[in-house]
Amino acid sequence: MSLLSNTFVLLGKELRTEFRSRELLTTTIVFILIVIVLFSFTFDPTSDESRRFAPGLLWLAFLFASSLMLQPCFLREQHNDTLSALRLSVTDPFAIFLAKLAANTLFLLLTELLLLPIFATMYNVPVLSVLHWLALVFFLASLGISIAGTALSAISAQARMRELLLPLLMLPLLTPILVASTEVTKALFDRAPYVQWKGIGFLAVFDVVFLTALCLFGEYLLEE
Amino acid sequence: MTPPAFSPVGLRFENIDKRYGGLLALRGVSLTIAPGECLVLAGRNGSGKTTLLRIAARLVRPSRGSLSFSGGSRDAQENTARPGFVAHASMVYDELSAEENLLLFARLRQVPRPENRVDALLREVGLSDRRASLVRTFSRGMRQRVAIARALLREPAVLLLDEPATGLDPQGVTWLAGAIRQIRDSRRTILMSLHGESEISSLGTRAIRLDAGSVVADTRTGATFRSILTFADA
Numbered sequence: 001m002s003l004l005s006n007t008f009v010l011l012g013k014e015l016r017t018e019f020r021s022r023e024l025l026t027t028t029i030v031f032i033l034i035v036i037v038l039f040s041f042t043f044d045p046t047s048d049e050s051r052r053f054a055p056g057l058l059w060l061a062f063l064f065a066s067s068l069m070l071q072p073c074f075l076r077e078q079h080n081d082t083l084s085a086l087r088l089s090v091t092d093p094f095a096i097f098l099a100k101l102a103a104n105t106l107f108l109l110l111t112e113l114l115l116l117p118i119f120a121t122m123y124n125v126p127v128l129s130v131l132h133w134l135a136l137v138f139f140l141a142s143l144g145i146s147i148a149g150t151a152l153s154a155i156s157a158q159a160r161m162r163e164l165l166l167p168l169l170m171l172p173l174l175t176p177i178l179v180a181s182t183e184v185t186k187a188l189f190d191r192a193p194y195v196q197w198k199g200i201g202f203l204a205v206f207d208v209v210f211l212t213a214l215c216l217f218g219e220y221l222l223e224e
Numbered sequence: 225m226t227p228p229a230f231s232p233v234g235l236r237f238e239n240i241d242k243r244y245g246g247l248l249a250l251r252g253v254s255l256t257i258a259p260g261e262c263l264v265l266a267g268r269n270g271s272g273k274t275t276l277l278r279i280a281a282r283l284v285r286p287s288r289g290s291l292s293f294s295g296g297s298r299d300a301q302e303n304t305a306r307p308g309f310v311a312h313a314s315m316v317y318d319e320l321s322a323e324e325n326l327l328l329f330a331r332l333r334q335v336p337r338p339e340n341r342v343d344a345l346l347r348e349v350g351l352s353d354r355r356a357s358l359v360r361t362f363s364r365g366m367r368q369r370v371a372i373a374r375a376l377l378r379e380p381a382v383l384l385l386d387e388p389a390t391g392l393d394p395q396g397v398t399w400l401a402g403a404i405r406q407i408r409d410s411r412r413t414i415l416m417s418l419h420g421e422s423e424i425s426s427l428g429t430r431a432i433r434l435d436a437g438s439v440v441a442d443t444r445t446g447a448t449f450r451s452i453l454t455f456a457d458a
Contacts, residue, residue: 005334009332013320017317079318080314081314081315082315082316084278084283086332
């Protein structure tokens with residue numbers, strides 16, 4: 001019970017500080033918007049071309065933007081040594097990870113859902129009929145990115161070349177998510193859309209495996 | 225300060241080593257601190273004071289040796305698992321107000337009726353009128369008041385203070401000395417690291433000096449106590 005109550009209290013803090021500063025959301029939304037617009041102007045794709053490469057572009061943009069979003073996740077806690085205060089206060093350190101990854105997932109989902117209509121308009125891809133399936137892929141992939149990214153953010157925050165280290169560790173580790181979510185999204189953007197269950201299953205398994213690993217070993221990532 | 229709801233707790237460091245890579249920060253530190261004692265840790269920069277305090281706070285795991293607590297009721301013993309800790313940094317969020325910070329940590333530590341406790345602490349540290357102001361607008365002294373209030377949220381049996389007077393003006397030091405005196409008189413066990421003599425060091429009932437990670441002097445009285453704080457040879 002204390003794990004859950006601590007998680008909710010910390011999630012509230014994460015949301016309050018972000019919506020007060022809007023640092024992460026603004027940076028991420030602007031970055032993805034620039035990528036989507038620039039790519040559209042550069043290639044001016046037809047509808048068929050869009051169906052083939054737009055899912056990959058979309059997920060690459062999300063992945064790079066998430067590395068921007070996840071970077072300050074634990075760095076911010078070092079500023080006033082608030083991480084120590086949290087470690088002294090929570091019953092289970094996993095609550096710190098749960099709150100951060102829940103907040104990161106929410107921020108990523110919010111960014112994705114805000115930018116989806118712009119993407120659909122610029123790339124001429126119909127999304128309304130498959131919106132519920134897209135929401136499922138967005139959720140599973142965003143959760144996976146947040147779980148692995150939050151853990152790596154905790155590791156990189158204590159390292160010397162912290163700004164460089166997170167993308168270097170995160171991007172290769174998240175390649176399976178990139179591939180799976182691109183394949184599932186491509187199938188949903190098809191002229192005859194279908195659900196690629198294999199990819200969805202892979203994303204779900206990735207989430208469960210990494211969340212379990214974080215639950216078991218997360219405490220060690222926070223030690224000095 | 226609120227009267228204690230516990231019997232005092234002592235600490236025992238046994239043969240503690242702490243290694244950071246190739247650096248040995250603490251070397252075989254053995255130290256017994258009696259319940260209710262107010263111990264001043266002195267020593268030059270890098271002598272291991274902060275490491276010892278962080279081990280006592282269980283933020284750092286020793287490479288060798290052990291830390292145990294003695295005396296006190298079962299409640300107090302459980303409380304020692306999470307002592308009150310005031311570090312160099314304020315350990316509070318700049319983007320939250322003083323009240324929001326204290327409520328956050330009170331809820332995390334499951335303080336009963338957190339609003340009442342926070343309200344009382346804000347009054348005790350003299351920040352009632354600035355409760356809604358963001359911490360980033362606070363001076364160093366005001367941040368230190370929030371930090372002390374945070375450390376006292378759960379009425380800890382053991383209080384750890386790492387150079388608490390750093391950056392404070394003379395009025396701030398006087399206020400801090402008064403606050404620590406009240407905490408000491410409520411029979412909490414206090415470990416504080418300090419540089420030199422001050423109003424705050426005079427509150428100590430015992431002083432030890434660390435040098436290169438080892439305890440090199442330990443006293444309770446007189447000229448030796450003073451020499452430990454001033455690095456003079458007694």
